[in-house]
Amino acid sequence: HHNCKKLKIETDLLLEENYIRRIVFDFSHTQFMDSSGIGVLLGRYKQMRASGGAVTYYGAGAQVARILTVGGMAKLIRGFEDKESAING
Numbered sequence: 001h002h003n004c005k006k007l008k009i010e011t012d013l014l015l016e017e018n019y020i021r022r023i024v025f026d027f028s029h030t031q032f033m034d035s036s037g038i039g040v041l042l043g044r045y046k047q048m049r050a051s052g053g054a055v056t057y058y059g060a061g062a063q064v065a066r067i068l069t070v071g072g073m074a075k076l077i078r079g080f081e082d083k084e085s086a087i088n089g
Contacts, residue, residue, distance in 0.1 A: 028059030058086035
């Protein structure tokens with residue numbers, strides 16, 4: 001929950017101040033995600049979609065991948081195994 005607040009604030013500032021075409025989330029060190037995390041992802045997805053950009057992620061372990069699937073995010077945001085693929089995907 002606290003990480004999500006910080007992430008939301010930081011990405012809001014980046015999106016307001018820069019022309020960003022792609023957001024890549026790194027879940028390689030994430031072991032747990034709740035509805036707050038899903039909310040941040042959904043918000044970023046909507047922002048990027050509205051501006052013609054894209055959101056991807058990589059490094060999701062089994063538990064995070066399951067949460068993304070159950071939360072419906074796996075249908076909206078493409079997941080990749082590694083950083084390079086997520087950036088180029």
